Amino acid sequence: MSRSKVRQIFHILMDEFGEQGWWPGRSRLEVIVGAILTQNTAWKNVEKALENLGYAGLLPSSDEEDALEYARRYLKLGREGLARLIKPAGFFNQKAEYLLNFMEFFVGEGGFAGLGRLRTETLRKKLLSVKGIGRETADSILLYAFERPVFVVDAYTLRIFSRHDMDFGNYEDARRLVEDAFSDLDEGERVRVFNEFHALLVRVGKDYCRKHNPLCSACPLNSMD
Template identity: 45%
Template sequence: MTMSAVHRVFDALYAAFGPQDWWPARTGYEVMAGAVLTQNTAWRNVRRALANLRAIDALEPSALMAVDELLLAEQLRPSGYYNIKAARLRNLTAALLMDGGMEAWQASNTAMLRQRLLGIKGIGEETADCILLYALHRPVFVIDAYTRRIMARLGLAGGDEPYARLAALFEENLPRDPELYNEFHALLVRLGSEVCRPRPHCPRCPLRHLCPTAQTIEPVEWGR
């Protein structure tokens, strides 16, 4: 992948969609909570779970740890897998408090903090990098299923590479700029969720002029 190829993708998406203002959150801790809750579910469900936490004043680390486990899980029900997510959120929050809170993590070295996050049960690479990028403004590129699918269809990646190799494709070809990574990932999520879906809507895609797998005719919607 050349630098110009990555830039062309970003430029075309930004020209079509504009700034995405992602991640929608009032605090860094709310970003962290959202990063855990968004695993395997749509954002609208996360929004409902976060609203539940806000309603019981639990969107703050110490307050969240003081909430009864069953009550916490109940608040997270809209986001699915709520018992697992309650445990993961508590694990993450306990680690944050043990290390001295948000200020301590803000002062930490990025590579060490990434290892720390990956050592927390239930925190994988995508969640760790969402936290690093969106809560702590570190220049790490988030790789998710949308990114894999889009890059594969564009012919810029195989799509099944290890996480680190795909992240390096972006990080080695773009300036180490958290604002740019923030916007780029958000634009890829927008494209992957609205246009480059499992059944792609290529005639509406702002990347169709760059895409070797673009379909020029909208696929037939059988059964409609």
């Protein structure tokens, strides 16, 4: 029932905004670092922090480079130095700790080679066990860094769905709703759809669904109801 509605929302947004090209980043490790840094933080501020990390030699310029070597540099640098570099992203003390937690986990699991062998559900549970990686960050990492068919729910998603009849307010329910809505597609197609869908929901959320910028009347999704 709401299955077709979910697809309708996706196609309206796709027609309106087109491909968003997420996730910005030159390597998978940079995608993960960005996912942690952007927790409750404007992406503009994250870019400044990423720039600092890049100059400090903490971001691979491509996936051809050994991510494990970069991960060890975080551990060598430590919380103090790391916090100073990511200061523009806010919550720098927490996020420095979170980044170190992930890098320690990453090295211990054998980097992308080791983690890449795990089944999606197993990998998700392992990511969630890292202090500082919650549901949204874990799913962002699964989708954008590991290219697993996982839909990423965020505050915009719940807000937008709520304004169009589908009032869940529950992260897992909203996630399964979208994943089930596209369950007929093969894995590669779902990765593409979930990638664009989440980016599009953030886009329309920023433009029309913000609290201090309530342009609901101009939202392209109004053509549904």
